[in-house]
Amino acid sequence: MSTPSQTILLVDDEPHVVHVVRFKLEQAGFEVIVANNGKVAFELAQKRKPALVVTDFQMPGGSGLDLATQMSRNPETNQIPLIMLTARGHRAPLSDLARTNVRSLLAKPFSPRHLLAKVHELLAAIPTADRDATSKDTGSAAA
Template sequence: MTTILVADDDADIRDLVSFKLEQAGYRVVAVGDGVQALDAVRAELPDLAVLDLMMPGLSGLDVCAQIRREPASATLPVIMLTARVQEQDVATGFATGADDYVTKPFSPRELLSRVQAVLARVPVAATAP
C-alpha cells in the first residue's frame, strides 16, 4: 500500500488531507511539524510527502532540502501545500526540490489529483494504492 506523509501544523488541514487520502486508499502518516516529518521519513520512507511550508521547528523548505540531501530519501516525491502564493515562494519551493506546489486554500479533490499525478511519475509507486 502506498504511504503518504502529511506534515502540517494546522490540525484541521492535516486531518482533512489525511481523510481525503485515506478515503482514496492510501496509508497516511500525519505529523504536526518539520522535525517529526524528518523523523517519519527516516523511520519509514514513505512513497510521497505533502509538506506545509510554514511549520514550527523546521519549515517545509528545510525538510525538503534535508530529504534531498540524504541518499535514502533523495528521490522521494514532495508536494508543498502552503498559503505562500507569491511567485518567489513558488520558485523557492521548486528550487528546493519540490515536485509540485499547491496553494491554500485548496480543493481536496485537486490535491488528490496532484498526488496521483506525482505518484504516477514514480515507477515504484505507479501501481499503488
C-alpha cells in the first residue's frame, strides 16, 4: 500500500499524540515529518510537499483550519489532502472546511489503527501522476 518515499506531515502540539501517531505511521512504512504549530507546518508543506498532512485543529501558531486554508490557496500545496484531528466535543466549522483539502475529521481520542486506515484510503484516492510527482519531490528533498 505505502511506499518508503511517501511522506506524511504530522502537525500537533501534544507530544503524546505526536509520539503515538508517528510510531504507527513509521511502522507502516511512511516517512513522518513533524511540526508543532501551523506556521512551521506550512513552511514544511511548501518545502517537502508531503503526500498527506495529519493536523490537529487547535494549536498555537495558527489552527489546523488556518493551515488548511493557507495550503488550499497556495499552488504548491493546494492538492495535498489533510486529515483534521479535533478534541471531543469541539466542532470544526464545516462550511470553512469545505473550502479546503480536509478530507477527513477524526475526534480525539481516536484509534491509531483507524487513522492509519484513513491515511491509506486517502492516499489510494490520489491519482497516480500526482503520487509520482510527490514521490519525486520528497525523494530529492530527503537526500
